[in-house]
Amino acid sequence: MIMNDINTYRHQPRLLFEDMREYSTLAGTGEIARRYLAMNAFDGVLTIIGVLMGNYVGGVQDPEVVINIGLSTSLAMGISGLWGAYLTESAERERELAKLEQATLSSLRQTKIGKASRLAVITVSLVDGFAPFAAAMIVLLPLFFAAAIGNVMVTYLLSLMTALLTLFGLGIFLGKISGRSLIGYGLRTLLAGFVSITLSFLLGGGHGG
């Protein structure tokens, strides 16, 4: 099959998916994206646990303040992921392509290999930016319903429980990838959450505001 252009894709979107799948296999994008997804979602949840606990031990009673801090932190994590992954991934891919070009003695930029490499950079950057942002937003979700919940302490507790649940879910995802015990992985990621919560709690003198 000769490489398709945008007009072909417009008329046959199925071809776009086929090509993207082929490029993804060629550049090994799936594996890297999966790794980034788990690692950065994990980062996102633990960071927001830090934000929640910091606010809790600091005695912040206004959910709006917590939301604002949480949103800014999530955004910063998203931007950091996107930017960081784009720069590192494109540098690595460029280096790999240059090495291959040296071996083939020809330019590979317009070949499937070059295109797959560029698509990999974009995909991985998006995953790297989106994963911590989305994970953080999930944890912050109960805070948006603080008014309906009524009690700010219950809201904190609900958010922390959501965080632990998300961590457990991530563990299950990792367990599924490894083909090993789902619960085992789930408990290990969960433990990280408990450690983080406990340390923050102790840091605040063992009590909330």
Add this chain to the structure above:
Amino acid sequence: MNSLRRLVLDVLKPLEPSIVDLAQVLATLEGVEGVNISIYEIDHLVENAKITIEGPEISYAKVEEIIAENGGAIHSIDEVAAGKLLIEDVTTPQG
């Protein structure tokens, strides 16, 4: 009129896309009936492949395009057969 019936090419290509993919793509070309790719030298990042293509109406331009988009470079055209009949190489006293 296009009457290319056999092409034997010496190609230097990266290890990926694999020759499995390349052979399948070449075999889907119009006017091609069969493809054989054999590797005679393999390196850390690249390999040398002998690509044999047969069919009633092979388009050399299309074959070249597909090999290029898969990262390969044609180093030489080692055998060509064209016409109504597929003529095999004739052994002569010179070789």
